[in-house]
Amino acid sequence: MLNTVYQLKAPRQFEVAFKDIELDQEHVIVRPTHLSICHADQRYYQGTRPEEILRQKLPMALIHEGIGTVVMDPTGSFRQGDHVVMIPNAPVERDEIIAENYLRSSKFCASSKDGFMQEYVSLLPDRLVLLPEGINPIVAAFTEIVSVSYHAVSRFRRFAHSRRDVIGVWGDGNLGYITSLLLKKLLPDSRVLVFGRNHSKLNDFSFADETYLVSEIPSELTIDHAFECVGGMASSKAVNQIIDHIVPEGTIALLGVSEDEVPINTRMVLEKGLHLYGSSRSGREDFVGLLKLYEENPDIVSYLENIVGSQFEVHTIADLVNAFETDIHKLIGKTVMVWKE
Numbered sequence: 001m002l003n004t005v006y007q008l009k010a011p012r013q014f015e016v017a018f019k020d021i022e023l024d025q026e027h028v029i030v031r032p033t034h035l036s037i038c039h040a041d042q043r044y045y046q047g048t049r050p051e052e053i054l055r056q057k058l059p060m061a062l063i064h065e066g067i068g069t070v071v072m073d074p075t076g077s078f079r080q081g082d083h084v085v086m087i088p089n090a091p092v093e094r095d096e097i098i099a100e101n102y103l104r105s106s107k108f109c110a111s112s113k114d115g116f117m118q119e120y121v122s123l124l125p126d127r128l129v130l131l132p133e134g135i136n137p138i139v140a141a142f143t144e145i146v147s148v149s150y151h152a153v154s155r156f157r158r159f160a161h162s163r164r165d166v167i168g169v170w171g172d173g174n175l176g177y178i179t180s181l182l183l184k185k186l187l188p189d190s191r192v193l194v195f196g197r198n199h200s201k202l203n204d205f206s207f208a209d210e211t212y213l214v215s216e217i218p219s220e221l222t223i224d225h226a227f228e229c230v231g232g233m234a235s236s237k238a239v240n241q242i243i244d245h246i247v248p249e250g251t252i253a254l255l256g257v258s259e260d261e262v263p264i265n266t267r268m269v270l271e272k273g274l275h276l277y278g279s280s281r282s283g284r285e286d287f288v289g290l291l292k293l294y295e296e297n298p299d300i301v302s303y304l305e306n307i308v309g310s311q312f313e314v315h316t317i318a319d320l321v322n323a324f325e326t327d328i329h330k331l332i333g334k335t336v337m338v339w340k341e
Helices: 037-047 051-057 144-161 174-186 233-247 266-272 284-296 297-305 317-328
Strands: 002-010 015-022 027-038 064-074 085-086 122-123 129-130 165-171 193-197 210-213 225-228 251-254 273-280 309-312 332-340
Touching: 015 317, 027 085, 037 317, 064 144, 129 284, 144 174, 144 225, 144 251, 144 273, 144 284, 165 233, 174 193, 174 225, 174 284, 174 297, 225 233, 225 332, 233 251, 233 266, 284 297, 297 309, 309 317, 317 332
Parallel strands: 165 193, 165 225, 193 210, 225 251, 251 273, 309 332
Antiparallel strands: 002 015, 027 064, 027 122, 027 332, 064 085, 085 129
16 A cells, blocks of 8 residues: 655655555554644754754654544454544563663654654554544644653652642643643642743643742742753753752652753752652553543643644645744644644
8 A cells, every 4th residue: 555654854854755554454544634743843853953863863754743533444443434542652562660662672653763744654553542522633633742741640649759739840831731730630639830931821821729930939939749841951950940949858750851961960869869750752551541531521621722822734745844834933832733635
């Protein structure tokens, strides 16, 4: 079966490639319908990854956040026409200790294999999760990034000590918004404080108990635990600010991605006996758990509608370029492509 794949050939240059999809009795054929642009996609598109990484990865189809419609399923797991979330993580082995998203052997769409910018995608049935009926497809398109926060909060509930009266979230972007929203739903007895640099962004965190500009944090304010959702070189300042305000033996979850090494105050990490852990990507159980949470708390989807930025119908490569270029200049919000290939 001949498939059309839209690959990034070089920064800001897309090209069309034609590849065969081998039809077998194990894979489900899905037609992508809604795709969401992530910061990771932009790092490839703008060419901000190191040159050696770009040479190694490109050409490659971008996008790892998306939903689609089942076209063919010889396994009988889904019906033709079912709307499904596509899981970008593709493990090739199982480990009793290490989760699928941390196995070094796992492949990941738009990183170590082609992403979802294709006419059709061939996936194993366990890489698909049926969407609840009635969910907004624009919000569903970025289920993957929400599952990353869900994964981080789930790990926090395993790792952190039981005093969880006050939890701080550093970051007023999409990831900070999503993480603090899930914290309020999954840990309703905890006060969630959000710390950011932009007052207008912080106004959108209506569900948070309190919000603070990072330049105006009261010196006496303390938190039991924290989530860093900043990334880049700014994550150094965020982590060190967390270290200053967290109480001894607190847990710090690191979610922000940086291309460079980030200096942190390890002396105070030792003195306070802090626990730091990193979370990256997510696995099938996170998608399943998150969609169940959506069904039980439909207001979560309503809140997530607030971070929908631009929407583009994509028919051509010119439409693709327009979507990516517009996404670069957004202040906040997810850019979603309604995939009309």
